Structures are given as structure tokens and as C-alpha cells.
């Protein structure tokens with residue numbers, strides 16, 4: 495199976511290229527063009543600024559162009575990353591309602607765009623405790639009317655403060671509690687920061703075996719592939735270029751070639767700095783993957 499890798503790209507309507515021949519994809523369909531330019535064939539988007547409560551607001555025509563562009567130029571699948579304000583674990587009623595409303599709009603946008611996955615963090619329990627937080631999150635998820643063909647993915651977290659999702663047990667706990675069929679996205683930088691070592695081939699094998707024991711690899715539908723600027727177990731979330739952080743080249747190489755992960759699509763959330771962009775990181779992934 496061919497490697498599925500891409501970047502988290504912008505859907506901004508600003509022109510995606512200076513080339514006058516660039517087709518006028520229009521707002522959200524620009525993401526397809528940007529993905530292709532980075533050398534990606536799948537990837538991730540926000541449907542709106544993730545720092546604010548805002549509705550996706552996607553017109554039928556641009557959704558159609560996005561679907562057509564994806565079919566023509568990419569392999570997919572895409573994944574939508576929800577707003578950072580969403581907090582599924584919250585004990586606060588107002589925040590719960592806003593989170594539920596936002597999640598409903600994201601899964602509906604995914605349906606409109608033909609995107610199979612909506613990725614969300616569990617959020618912070620802010621005093622409700624681990625069990626209470628997971629109960630709260632399950633209750634929100636089960637109140638969402640998820641369209642056929644769309645699946646909610648819970649992203650693994652770096653685990654700072656009262657945020658849940660840092661331990662694989664939290665991911666298993668939310669799957670157990672929901673009546674909705676949900677799956678998981680592992681972010682390598684987050685898992686590493688949360689204390690799962692990925693810096694040597696042996697550590698990668700052990701971490702994947704542990705994930706399989708606790709959560710089950712059948713639930714792993716997407717991977718956020720990022721290296722980490724901070725050491726294993728620090729709970730600090732800052733992404734680094736592939737192979738250049740503290741996971742490093744040996745860990746990344748094993749991770750990319752682990753037989754159990756070979757078919758799982760990868761979305762990069764690497765920084766654009768030091769003269770290295772998504773294109774550099776996607777190239778690096780292709781080099782490290784032995785095909």
C-alpha cells in the first residue's frame with residue numbers, strides 16, 4: 495500500500511499560487527492545491543480559525559470543488575481538526591453546550607466535504623477528575639448526531655494539567671464509555687511528551703505494543719506525525735521537524751516502517767522554521783520510509 499502522508503494546510507481564500515494558470519479552486523478547495531504543492535496526498539484542515547467559536551460556513555459549490563479536487567489530485571483521507579476551544583471533559587454546562595454545538599457543525603461540515611474523520615482533543619476535566627471528565631466527554635459525544643461516513647477521532651494529548659488523553663487508558667476509557675463508534679488519532683509528539691518513549695526502535699515497538707494492549711490498533715485511524723522539542727515525559731507540547739527533535743531519526747524511521755502502522759495515514763503538524771516547510775518534512779518522511 496502506498497504511503498499516505500500530508501500536511502495540516504490552510505483553507506484561506508488568499509490565492510494559493512502566483513501562477514496565473516492556477517485554477518480558481520475557491521476558498522476551502524485551495525487546501526487541495528496547497529497539499530499538492532507540499533507533496534502531500536492526504537492531510538488535515540481547520541474549517542475556521544481554531545482559536546474562536548465560529549461556524550464552518552461552507553457553501554455547496556466550494557464543497558463540490560473540494561471533493562472534485564481531492565478526487566483528482568490527492569488520495570485522501572482528509573481529517574478536520576476541531577476548534578481548540580472545544581472541551582469535551584468540562585463540568586461547566588455553558589462550555590459543554592458550546593462544545594456540543596461546535597462538534598455538531600464540524601461533523602456536518604465533514605459530511606458536506608466528503609471528509610471521513612473529525613479529530614478532537616478530550617480537553618481538560620478542570621476538577622471533575624479523570625473518571626468524571628471521561629463521563630462528561632462520553633455524554634457530549636453521544637449527544638452528537640454523527641452522519642454516516644463520518645467518524646470522530648480522539649487525539650492523544652501531551653497530558654499537561656488536567657487535560658485528558660495523555661494516557662492510552664483515557665483513550666480506551668472514552669471508547670468504552672460511548673455508544674457512538676469512535677476511533678483514535680495518535681500524535682507522536684504528544685504521546686512522547688506524555689511519557690511514551692519513541693526515540694529508539696525498541697521503544698517504538700514497546701509503545702505500539704502497549705497501545706495495542708490498552709486501546710487496540712484497530713482503533714488507530716490517523717497519526718499526527720511530529721517530532722518533539724521536549725523530552726519524553728515532560729508533558730510539554732512543541733513540535734519539531736521530523737527526525738530533528740528528541741524522538742529523532744532512529745525512532746522516526748522505525749515508527750514509519752512499523753508493520754502495524756504501514757497503512758495508517760499521516761498528517762504532519764511540523765513547524766515552518768529554519769528554512770524548513772511542510773515540503774521538507776514530507777520529503778523526509780518519504781526518505782525514512784523504506785518502500
Ligand SMILES: [Zn+2]
Pocket residue numbers: 575615649
Ligand atoms: Zn490536535
Ligand SMILES: [Zn+2]
Pocket residue numbers: 649681718763
Ligand atoms: Zn496533533
